[in-house]
Amino acid sequence: MKRAMSDREFHARLEAEALGPLWTVLADTLTTTPRPREVAYKWRWPSVRPLLYEALQRVTAEEAERRVLVLRNPGLPGPTACTETLYAGIQIIGPGEVARTHRHTPNALRFIMEGSGAFSTVDGERIAMDRGDLVTTPTWTWHDHGNDGDAPVVWLDGLDIPLVESLSGMFFEPSREREQRVTRAPGDSRARYAMGLRPAYETFDHPYSPVLSYPYNQARAALAAVARGGGGSPYDGVLMEYTSPLSGGPVLPTMDAYLQWIPPGASLQPIRRSSSVVYLGVEGQGTIMIDGVAFGWEVNDVVVVPSWAALQHVNGGHDPAVLFSFSNAPVLKPFGLYREADA
């Protein structure tokens, strides 16, 4: 086509009217496969731990609201982004400290990395936090944390903050009560919903699991029993999802969570997934190959796997390797956006 004026000049006139040509950006928009800005990355516990304990000295829980080192993805601009949709951070609470009561629309899950004797009070129920436990604080639930033990307690926080921000869905409310009054019996949500029974006289109509705590001794025992029976997938070994007993689906509407057993000597099959996944080493050691790069992990290391990266689990050791992970798959699946392919 004949052009009376240069494209550059035309584009400048478009821009002045808040317009733009699609034809120059289409190839960067309709990419054949996902091209996330998040990069594969590993945070080593031996590097993180001393900085976390230094933060314990430098700032009080009171001052900080939450004393957390954020796992910032080097490929992403935001101060709170581990992936395009997920936040991850490592929180520490000292003996006797209180992380005051608040609530927010982002969903949170916590996997306890070190220590015991901490607790979260979630909507009036006091939930124990000991090493290996998974504890959730679903969207808009009141929560505060404390530590009745004599040593600091450390956990991995997973939240859907970047997703909520991108959807302009952020709401936050501090409570006037620094610590919540406990209004439910110990183990109430477990007794109501986690025992293969449910209260026949009430309906739970929230989009998340009514179970707020998945203790490690139970999850670990289930994993080991399935592994002993020879179960597992060629890609993930024994991958067990923490589920809502009501839906059979993910624990939170926007994040699913898994405990995974990779048998000694396993070199599993590589796979791509359109979810992004944050892994935490729980027991033993292993290697996550991501697009051909080896990320060797040990206990309490965190590894982030970007969407559509080629992912392969290897356990070259003589002991089982146990990983915790969480992902954004529950947001992709209802919209037909979740895919897998052999890599």
Ligand code: 1HN
């Ligand atoms: C939050 O409320 C917690 O309650 C942890 O422990 C991390 C990161 C961003 C925003 C809110 C918590 C958080 C957070």
